[in-house]
Amino acid sequence: MTISPTDFVPNQTPCGNTRRECLWQWGGGFAALPLVDLMTREAESAATVSRPSSQKSPHFSSTVKQVVFFFLNGGPSQVDTFDYKPALEKYQGKSFDGGLQIGSNGRAIGKLAPSAFPFRPHGDSGLMVSSLFPHVGQFADDLCVINSMYAETPTHSPGILQMNSGSIVVGRPSLGSWLGYGLGNLNDNLPSYVVMTDHRGGPRGGAGAWSSGFMPARFQGTLFRSQGAPVLNLKRPDGIGAGTQRRSLDLLNQLNQQSLDLRGGNSELAARIASYELAYRMQTEATEAVDVESEPESIQKLYGLDDKRTEYFGRQCLLTRRLLERGVRFVQLYSGGGPDSWDAHVDVPDNHGRHSFEIDQPIAALMADLKRQGMWDQTLLIWGGEFGRTPTSEGVNKPGRDHNHYGFTMWLAGGGVKGGQRIGATDETGFQAVERRLHVSDLHATILHLLGLDHERLTFLHEGLDQRLTGVQPRRVIQEVLA
Amino acid sequence: MTVRKLVVCGLLVLLGMTPSGGVDAADPxxxxxxxxxxxIFKAHCFRCHGAGNTEGEFRLDRKPLAxxxxxxxxxxxxxxxxxxxLVQMIRGRGPGDSRMPPEGEGRxxxxDEIRVITEWINRGAAWPDGIDDQAxxxxxxxxxxxxxxKIPTVQDRAWAENPIDSFVLAQLDAREMTPSPRAQPRHLVRRASLDLLGxxxxxxxxxxxVADGAPDAFARVxxxxxxxxxxxxxxxRHWLDLVRYxxxxxxxxDGVKPLAWKYRDWVIGALNSDRPYDRFxxxxxxxxxxxxATxxxxxxxxxxxxxPWDAERGASVQKSEVIAELFNELDDMVSTTSQVFLGLTMGCARCHDHKFDPLTARDYYSMVAVFRGLKREHKGRAELARAALPPVQLAGKDLKSQPQGYFFFEPSPTPPVTHLLKRGNPNQPGVEVSAAVPAALVEKQPAFEAADKFTSRRRISLARxxxxxxxxxxxxxxxxxxxxYHFGTGLVRTANDFGVRGSLPTHPELLDWLAGWFGNEAGYSLKKxxxxxxxxRTYATSKRAIPANVEKDVDNLMLSHxxxxxxxxxxxxxxxxxxxGRLNDRLYGAPMYPFIPKDALRSGYNPAGVWKPFNETEASRRTVYSFLKRTLVxxxxxxxxxxxxARSADRREVTTVAPQAxxxxxxxxxxxxxxxxxDRIIAEAGPVLGDQLDHGFRLALGRKPTRGExxxxxxxxxxxxxxxxxxDHRRFERETNGDPAAELAGEITETGLTLWLDAANGVALNNQRQVSRWTSRVGSLVATAHGDPLVTARAIGNRPAINFEGKDWFSLDKSPVxxxxxxxxxxxxxxxxxxxxGSHRNVIGNWDGGRGNSTTSIFLGTTAGSKGGRAIRLTDAFSHREKLAVTKPVSPFVLTGIAEAANVRVFQNGQLLDELKSPLPARKLDTNWTIGRQGTLDSEYWNGLMAELLVWNxxxxxxxxxxxxxxxxSKYKVVNHRKPREPLTVAAARRQALIQVCRVILNLNEFVYTD
Incomplete structure (x- = not known):
């Protein structure tokens, strides 16, 4: 069957969106606009109208609506965290030849080195977790640990792109954009896709990681600052009252709308009009959403806000819960950034020791909190980085480890996920995925599936092709993940 | 055929491609x-029938063997x-119905591919000699x-105003598309001005x-x-994007590159003087x-x-780090040079041969060799500028007194030997390479000059x-x-990648014609x-699209509008x-610092020192002069x-998101x-609202408002x-008649509050009823009493206060600021x-002469004023301030001192006494704090009551x-001396409303989009 553009987008309008989207984009819902008139004339039920204007139905039903992605920027070491490799003790100091190029550019290759962090079984499942994640370890029976991931590059920037967009080349939409495109918004007054970077800096390649690529700009991630006001300029300017602000915005919308009508519509200009309305609503809703201080002291403590080391990530995790409550679809939290990421070339014990301390308690707190609030089943948690690290040290008798995309670990938890299990395996050194090898795009297919989307049917027409998050190679949902 | 198929085919045609990958069916x-x-051979056959692999004793990559x-x-x-x-095989009709490529070796x-090969053989299988190596x-x-x-002949010759138009129109004609009409003059002039001047x-x-009807009017504009x-x-600025400035x-x-802006100025100057591109x-x-050289x-x-430069590694004590960083620097130079000038992604060949383009690791390191002799002048992590003199003039000069600049230099005409690094690893040197250009780009390597007395002369050879x-x-x-930059999209959409992965030109002939014209007729003049x-005519086309064109070419690749x-x-x-009206159009010079909100600074390492205080005149210069700090955009x-x-940027992203709004x-x-x-509109257009609107629109949009607007x-x-x-009337009424609820609503903000001493709270007495400690209500600061201060009950507003008499004072255990x-x-x-x-007395401060803090300390106190009243002192830099003296000092009052980003102010009961109107010179913060006397000095004791003392950091x-x-x-029943404000006047209300209109105009789509 050949799909025509009219099949592709129901109720096609000049801007290529559904009528409903157009109303939203072009300013439907603005109090003072003639479009309101059009909207009421459509005689839709009040329930439909009050529904967030751009919500869409998934391909099949799913309890999972929202996603939190803990992105351990720089590449966490699997053999020091969730991929237990006792054989490394035995091979300590031995040379390693995996038959593949080890590590990244120009770095010394050392000998096999066991983890400095002891592993022990956790929970009923007995899942092995290292001493780097004692708090998360308490949720072992909820974790679905995938030990056999592989990616296509040992380089940060393209690796980060691949983990986010499925491709090592820039210009493709990121996972959060695909979800926004496929599922729409749960709340029109907040950005649907929020990214929070580490206070020390963003990931390499910056905003490319949350770009909407060839999709319309409204699907791209919105960066929340890690300190101070999460979004700058949320407050009205000094001396401008609420009424004046609203009336000025109405005037702006009206003038912009008039010239847009004259010009016969342009999706970018229409999106710009919509962005002002979203910004206006964000002023109230986001200000309230980000007010972490209003949380009870016990909750703040649970997330580690009382300790300098856990405060930043804890604040972000707590903010994440508040955003999820308010219907933000996808939240991505970067741990590590700028000059101090998980990129532990020099000293894994120091680097991973610090970084895991910063995030372990906050992540566990979010897990506990989601369960307490009854949000667990509708939230998918993803943990991991752009790749893992080598089982060898970087340089002889040095405590660092180099990049490794041949085998690494990610874990999933939350709604729709079967916890307390490991999927796949690396070889006995932890270097290369050998059993149930899973490509990054297999993970993407699984994530989409968990949210009720079929990765082969979720397509976006671009340059004459039906583009997919998972690309052209055959990719499969990891069935074992599913509860 | 469905609409979608049409779109796909249309697009391929537009890109000059047919499904076979290049044959134009119409090619006679x-x-x-x-x-x-x-x-086709390369994609499907060479793997088994090419160099190093001759399945069936057959090679298809060499003419004689084929x-x-x-x-x-x-x-x-x-x-x-x-x-x-060959044809039988690819048709699957080889001996025994065999097929090439065989099963499992690709599709x-x-x-259409078979047709190409069949057709080619039937027409004589023309295979040019001697091209296989260059293929x-x-x-x-x-x-x-x-x-x-050749400039194509088009139907509508009148439309084609210059050769560009013939090429564009020819492609539109071929698709039966008619270009949009000519843009209106006022759009055109706005388009041109925004385009050339920004x-x-x-x-x-x-x-x-608009009034000039002459045919050359636009050319003169x-x-x-x-x-x-x-x-x-x-x-x-476009160029600075490209060179990752x-x-x-x-x-x-993230250290400062000293005088880097001189390069920025050179770029601006070179473009203004139309330095020919070859020279540029x-x-x-x-x-x-x-x-x-000059x-x-x-x-x-x-x-x-x-x-970028990682100073941490570049100045490391570890040699391996220094070397690794050196090769990162060299990579930056090779990648930038090859992308900016050649449109090639050479960086991809650092670790292995380029996956797609004919560039090898050897090519890459040959380019590295070109730059291998360059050296960065630095002292540890700090970079140094250098005397900008031609090498020949350097000898015997006092270099410090010469013009300085920021650039690399070659310390020796003989650079270190360059090796190909296996997998990009400096620890795995391979063969030695000499400076050369990528082999696939040339039939014959250009000659690299021999070194002279000063440099290796490799860069000049590369430039040639x-x-x-x-x-x-x-x-x-x-x-x-x-x-x-003129049209938003290039003829090749991937401006930094002209390789296999880049886009094909939408107008290949136009591109070549322009390239040839630019090098010859225009003499490399960018202005020409x-x-x-x-x-x-193509540039002058209206922005309005004709619907039929949109259907055929939704991305407007053919430039029909x-x-x-x-x-x-x-x-x-x-x-x-x-x-x-506030643009400061001073050209060139040291960078300026646009305003950055405090919230944004707070995420940096050093919020106080990272950015210069706001200076509106400077910050109103053009944006290209902004200080660009890599870690704080x-x-x-x-x-x-x-x-x-971080790297060469060939285009700006355009996102549309709420934070922009x-x-x-x-x-x-x-x-x-x-x-x-x-204010400008009011000053220039007078009081009539209609005139004001006309003027505002004309200034911002180059037109008057429409009737509807x-x-x-x-x-x-x-x-x-x-x-x-x-x-305002309602608010004024509330304020003047007093609003008890509002009075009580006031609060102490605890954000940044480091010290909050309240005589009703946290005062510890010794057994003689003297104060021994005074503990802050927030944080952990404790003030220890010296002398024998006593608490006076019901001292101020029925509340207790500490009575400072003679030599009573407190020492603070930690610094509140x-x-x-x-x-x-x-x-x-x-x-x-x-x-x-003396006559000074001090409330609080960190004066310490013994530790070098006699003139750079912070303190707040009063002293005898010149007219017999009392003056305020808030540090030595803001002392004896008495534009207004303290009134009725013996009655309780609220004394306030505040040091802001760009001002220092003191208040009594909310009334401004005096201000500095510039930032406070830097204070030294590492000495101990005292309350009630001048730091370590045994004098300037406070003489009076103190009920409450608050310090915010x-x-x-x-x-x-x-x-x-x-x-x-309200707490201390102190009369607020702050003068009641004047009610809003009609003129002021109109100005406020006009400010809103101005804000709206500056936010219009029309204002921020090209015309």
Missing amino acids: DGPAFLRDVRP FKGGETGKAIVAGQAADSL GLRP DRLSLWSLRPIRRP LPPTPEMVDGF IDRLLANPHYGERWG ADTNGYEV VTEQLAGDEIAG TESILATGFHRVG WIMSEDNPLTRRVIVNRVWQ LHRLIMTS FPVRRLEVEAIRDSMLAVS IPFLETLDFCDT LELFNGEFVNRQSRHFA RASLLGFLSNESLLLLGE TSQQFTIIAVVTDRGAGGQR RALTEAELASAWRHLG
């Missing part, structure tokens, strides 16, 4: 070997496809020689052009714009090696040094080749860039190129300044899609410009000023100097101050 000469046939055939027989019988084994050939080069379109195509045209310029020095600022190094240290390129690559040409070589006639890339790449492009796009952030910001720029400075509607900059804009705007203005007057901005509020009485020496906002004063005023 049939398939061409290089263009059409060889790519014609000879293999084990099975003769593969190609010229003129007889049916008899050619079979598509019918990769010649099969990549961008590496083929530039040939000057500033809107003045109303006079618009009027002049363009000449005028090109002669305007703002042109260099606008187009220089910033003022700091990035990474953890050569000076940047090798300005120190050219004949007649300070200017040496500053141009800053090109190599403005990229880059600009040589034999190199087709350079000219194609630059004309494509210029085209892109602008002029040619902008005087084309002018592409609308959002302006770059610099042009948006600069246009706002121009319209508000100015939020206004970042939000509006400023480029990544927040920045442009709520942000400091736009609101400030809106006020200036409104005028109605909306007038309605808004009258309504808004009435509402503002009404709101760690920032250069702070706020101190005290509720006190001041009984005067008492019996002590930041400057409070106006609202927070007012709230704190309200709170303390």
